[in-house]
Amino acid sequence: MRIVIIGAGAMGSIFGAMLSSTSDVVLVDPLERHIAAIAENGLTVEGAGGTREIFRLHGTTDPDTLAPDFDLAVVFTKSPDTRDAVAEAKSLLKPAGMALTLQNGLGNLDEIVRVLGPARALVGVTSHGGTMIGPGHVRHAGKGPTFIAGASPETRGVAEVVAAFRDAGIDTARTEDPDTLIWGKLVINVGINSLAAILRVPNGVLAATPACEILMAQAVAEAVAVAERLKIALPYGDPLAHVKEVCRKTAENRASMLQDILRGARTEVGVINGAIVDKGAALGVATPCNQFLSEMIAALEATADHRIE
CATH class of the missing domain: 1.10.1040.10 (N-(1-d-carboxylethyl)-l-norvaline Dehydrogenase; domain 2)
Known part of the structure; x- marks a missing residue:
């Protein structure tokens, strides 16, 4: 699966790193120092026990440089930026591509539904926790299950997204109740x-x-x-x-x-x-x-x- 992470802060970087083991992942984030550090040295993910692993990921501050060929966009921006992030997602996805929000708070799924419709909108929650240490360096401070649901019964592709997460070693389950x-x-x-x-x-x-x-x-x-x-x-x-x-x-x-x-x-x-x-x-x-x-x-x-x- 070809996946774009929109918002590569601590959580976006951590999920991008995990998903990159089995999917083709690209990070999009406006923080130039972070993207430049990843390009030069890779993304360092520090574990809670002090372990470190470096992931080689492609990242960009300019989504216009990417082809619209992604199967999934995962939105990890702050909620005030969701509207712009979903517009970016629409421009980067294939015609049947899906967008998933793993953000905090209310209203993020509504923005995806407004732009892409309920058939292409997914919502999830995760128990993983992360902290940004510096450019190109994050701490994976906590792990736990992730749950994903479609915006409505007509939502397509939920099973495929759950399978992609599981293939990457992310403990993920499907649920039918987004609320x-x-x-x-x-x-x-x-x-x-x-x-x-x-x-x-x-x-x-x-x-x-x-x-x-x-x-x-x-x-x-x-x-x-x-x-x-x-x-x-x-x-x-x-x-x-x-x-x-x-x-x-x-x-x-x-x-x-x-x-x-x-x-x-x-x-x-x-x-x-x-x-x-x-x-x-x-x-x-x-x-x-x-x-x-x-x-x-x-x-x-x-x-x-x-x-x-």
């Missing part, structure tokens, strides 16, 4: 990302610190209440216990929102905690903890240039 996938991951991100970013700690600290658990429990409970009002079934029985287990499995990982805050970049809080606030307001479900977390992240973004190091 369960999306909300299952959203609740996890609600409990981890903003809290890790505000406290500036790796995931494992959140699960091991009772004071953190108090806030995590409140944020997760609000998200669960919204999901229940929407009649969305979550893929696990005890949401808070599951979020804490994810923290433990990715203990050394720096959440994506923490990585954004540390480098002074915009975050995805609007499609994570902010999405819970918006949905809760529409449904009459109170979400004060997620409101607070969203406002704190917004304040951190706004004061990035004035922060005392």
